[in-house]
Amino acid sequence: MADRVLPRKGDRDTGAFFEAADRRELVYKACDDCGTVINPPRARCAKCGGWNTSWKQSAGKARLNTWSVVHQQVHPLFPAPYTIVVVELDDAPGIRYVGYMDGAHDLHEGMAMRVRFEPTEDGGALPQWMPDNAE
């Protein structure tokens, strides 16, 4: 059995996010013309109607929006308990990503989080989130 559920690579709209993660970089999609952030990512900005969108680098700092501690296991690759977190990027408000934390955690809304890159067996990495104790 593989030790991870892996994202499909090479999707024409989302693939670059995971390719960046494999390089240990966190990115997000935004409009080059009006600055609107776009997530899930796609080619067109619905705000201004333009197609000039591109991937931007994030510093990987975020705030915790919401979370759930999963007590009932639904898949053998995700033994319970574990915690699902939803964070919003500090440098791109409106961009939210989901992360996995092993075990149950005591969390609160707005707490500072930072990205970490979890290696996967294919040599890549998944962007995960953890409390930013430096703050």
Added chain:
Amino acid sequence: MDELAIAARDKCAIAGIGVTEFMKDSRRSVLSLATEASLAALEDAGLRPEDVDGIVRCPHDQITHNDLASSLGIPDLTYWGEVGPGGVGPCAQVGQAMAAIMGGLATTVLVFRSLNGRSEDRFGQGGHMTKSAPVVGGRATYDEYFLPFGLMTAGQTFALMTQSHMNKFGTTSEQLGHIAIVCREYANHNPRAQMGDRTLTMEDYLSSRMISSPLRLFDFCLETDGAAAVIVTTTERAKNLRQKPVLIRAQAGGCPPDMRGGMMFPIVMRDDPTEIGGKKAGETLYRKAGIGPDEIDVAQIYDCFTISILLQLEAYGFCKKGEGGPFAASGALRPGGSLPINTGGGHLSEGYIHGMGHVVEAARQMRGESSYQIEGAETCLVTGGPLPTGSALMLRRA
């Protein structure tokens, strides 16, 4: 703008309703269940399979229009359609049947949902993934952003929405517990309900095991094998059939203010995951129906989880945003309260037929045949699943 919707008020009707038993293991195919519920609805209406010329299915159903027409022996189908996804389906399926009839595409439309939701296809099992070397997502599913991070089920998605509502508004587990208990109280009057003979106290609720915090066992609906079907035709024709027609006043869909792509998981990327499409669906429905929330006598509110009801109480204008918890705890939803809901027990306590059971129970209320009949009820709101977009239906007593 609304002339055609106003002209269509009460022109179509639900002429027949049918259900199978709701159970844990049907030991029959989904096609057999769909066939049984459809035959029951036809029998109820006093119609035969050859009278049906349209079918509207839900895209989550295994059964296609030709599967069911073939099984029932419908010789001449002139129209078929599908609308969903999932629990968004039933209200919109009835709307599509109405649209087909008003457009002259069909005269008598069978609307159905059938599933072996407990014995074969359990939605809560993260079924997208195989157990070895799973690679997920791509091609506009957006699953790649969620499944590899452990977000795999509807229960976990609604748990994240619930925690968000608790963060913003101070909503409590006890308030969710009141919703579970209210549905059980109605189910205790319903011999068809799977939880019909089991009571539920607040102590039972609060001591039930946590599944995905803050949601507990009794916040979740009942995985169910079963099917439900209704027959839609013109009100004029329905008047000459076996049952009193249930008038279709209006139907509407609606989008959330911050809509994202994808089916369910991307809701957690929204600026406010507690804002659902039901708000717009309700506003449009009330305008087209000429009936507002104050005039609704009884409601069948889609309840995959307790939080689904709480969010919709706010979205459909029964209380202010953020006040769904106190409203649920106020007693308004209970038997004898100002807004009786899910009078057969709903998904939480009767059985999960992905929203089609709610249409059937609404029709029962409008015919005066519910196991918990609301005396004098003349209007019934039905709502569909809250993700990714909303749908709702207004029915009237003839």
